[in-house]
Amino acid sequence: MTEAKGVEAVDRALQILDCFTPGETDLSLAELARKSGFYKSTIIRLAVSLEKFGYLIRGDSGRYRLGPTTWRLGAHYRRCFDLAGIMRPELKLLSDATQETASYYVREGESRICLFRSEPARSIRHSITEGASMPLMQGASGKILLAYSGDQSEGDSTIRKLGFAISLGERDAEVAAIAMPVLSRGGRLMGAIAVSGLITRFGEDRHPELTAALAEAQKRLVDQITV
Amino acid sequence: MTEAKGVEAVDRALQILDCFTPGETDLSLAELARKSGFYKSTIIRLAVSLEKFGYLIRGDSGRYRLGPTTWRLGAHYRRCFDLAGIMRPELKLLSDATQETASYYVREGESRICLFRSEPARSIRHSITEGASMPLMQGASGKILLAYSGDQSEGDSTIRKLGFAISLGERDAEVAAIAMPVLSRGGRLMGAIAVSGLITRFGEDRHPELTAALAEAQKRLVDQITV
DNA sequence: AATAACGTTCTATCAGACAGAACGTTTGGG
């Protein structure tokens, strides 16, 4: 089976970016031509696109250097890694502490996506698939994502006041959940953490314990997430 | 005058990367199609190129996320900025201390490029253009770049032993220079710093003062450069 | 002053990119 073909012009453009090896702050057109093997006229056209999107900057002297978009994308990439590296251990702790499933959601339009989850060792537990998409309108984390997303409805102000949301059998009759928001230092909503499990284990008598564990995890996350 | 045209396919590819906004760790093909407005078949081909060069990674679930090359380029970009932010003040200090021109060079094949320089206030001074390319074989900084680049020649071991190099009227009959290497913490050559000026001001009696000032700048640079 | 190297502009040719259809697979709802 032949390997799927990319787009030659894109290959070329990215090869131009690859010419910037460690130790080189900037490169002239001629240097790029030597390193990449492309014609100068080809490079100039490709460079127009790369400049337009901020991947390259052309100085007064005509020399090219990497532009700020490379930093922005790199920071974004790193942030995704950091989130996983931070979130997974925290969800593990939360799951261990409560003996329930701990999970993290982000809003995607009118859905919520489970990015990470840690399930407890016990046999009867709420199984969730990472990457799974669920309705925003159902579930405790959905309520949190709605309440803190800027949508202004009366019910949401109650949730903001409480600082957490509860759902009992909304999406699945046997599942209950409690969720809290994860905010960046600037107060912007990043996602929601939740504990969930068999509804019979989520009686009111157990709420304080669960909300306390969530609050602790929430606090630790805020401390670790640098945005 | 019409604006220079880039390459449409490259524009598209970079627009796909732009779809990864803060808060989104990964995106499905359909999500990319919605966000970018491109057809899925178009995206798939463009994504093959982006994956090939490490700008995107496609997970088992088919979702795309930013790849490690974004980090590598971003780190490279940042490093260039850091270097300017660190180097310029240091060259200024060095120039003020010695009342001579202070400059920083990197090796580019068989040339050396002056990346940064600071000229003293005095009227008679060695003028250098940032970005200027000069022969590697001439000048004190050229000797340093050769000696520390891994080229193994006998003369170079003398320079390594001394830790500095001197040139008297090699490239310009009226100009003398003294240079030292700038090494990363790992010992890798990053470039050379030099002071240069009118040859009559570079008598042997003045060498200790100049080499001391260079050594101080070198030391401060090592402290600040984190590689 | 002459030459070399660089950056810029132009364009004929043809190969490649795209739009969009068709299809198979997966997911979600009744």
Place this chain on the structure above:
DNA sequence: CCCAAACGTTCTGTCTGATAGAACGTTATT
């Protein structure tokens, strides 16, 4: 369990765009 919707994959005709490379103007070097 079945059906519909959404997703991802593959294919291809058309036409447009990208490239190679020449030509030219500018700058730098000798």
